[in-house]
Amino acid sequence: FYSGPLDEFFEYKLGRLSYRTLDFIEIRTSGDYQGGAVVNYCDNSEKFTRISEHKHFTPWEAHNDSICFKEYSREAEENDPPYYPVRLVNDNSILEGYVSLAEKETAVTFVGRLGTYRYLDMDVTIDEALATSRAYLQSIDSGIPMPTFIHPPITKK
Numbered sequence: 001f002y003s004g005p006l007d008e009f010f011e012y013k014l015g016r017l018s019y020r021t022l023d024f025i026e027i028r029t030s031g032d033y034q035g036g037a038v039v040n041y042c043d044n045s046e047k048f049t050r051i052s053e054h055k056h057f058t059p060w061e062a063h064n065d066s067i068c069f070k071e072y073s074r075e076a077e078e079n080d081p082p083y084y085p086v087r088l089v090n091d092n093s094i095l096e097g098y099v100s101l102a103e104k105e106t107a108v109t110f111v112g113r114l115g116t117y118r119y120l121d122m123d124v125t126i127d128e129a130l131a132t133s134r135a136y137l138q139s140i141d142s143g144i145p146m147p148t149f150i151h152p153p154i155t156k157k
């Protein structure tokens with residue numbers, strides 16, 4: 001199973017798939033900063049997109065102080081962590097090339113948001129991980145090798 005970036009697996013030989021990344025700016029404060037775990041800023045009034053206040057993810061704990069992070073989104077450069085796949089026209093043609101290369105691999109199943117170059121929310125990620133484990137158990141029972149992708153990066157028309 002390979003859960004890293006699809007283009008990295010092939011040493012970027014067809015070019016880089018583009019991503020958005022985030023810069024996190026830390027805020028430390030006493031008491032409560034925003035009264036909830038996540039506040040989204042969906043319009044252009046601020047340059048950041050959301051603020052997460054981590055103590056509210058664990059409301060069963062008590063903390064006098066607080067740590068929050070503001071998230072600033074931007075185009076990912078080479079050494080930035082790849083977060084959100086852009087998937088514009090150029091990416092899709094590079095992606096098709098990597099999918100073809102991946103399909104020639106044996107004994108590798110590409111999984112997850114990076115291995116399949118898709119944005120996945122947590123609920124989808126967990127559902128797909130369970131489906132992948134079921135497919136693996138079936139593969140062991142039947143002796144039929146695992147496919148390259150359980151969840152293909154491109155939906156065939």
Ligand SMILES: Cc1cc2nc3c(=O)[nH]c(=O)nc-3n(C[C@H](O)[C@H](O)[C@H](O)COP(=O)(O)OP(=O)(O)OC[C@H]3O[C@@H](n4cnc5c(N)ncnc54)[C@H](O)[C@@H]3O)c2cc1C
Pocket residue numbers: 003004005022082083084111112113114119120121122123125
């Ligand atoms: C910034 C950000 C914010 C998000 N916010 C939300 C949200 O608010 N709500 C929500 O539902 N979802 C959110 N998501 C989506 C969700 O968190 C991810 O889609 C999910 O965690 C993906 O799980 P994954 O296992 O596919 O990938 P990851 O969690 O990225 O795991 C991949 C693993 O593979 C490892 N790896 C990479 N390369 C290699 C290698 N060469 N060899 C071995 N291991 C390797 C990595 O170290 C990592 O541990 C967010 C995602 C991001 C990036």
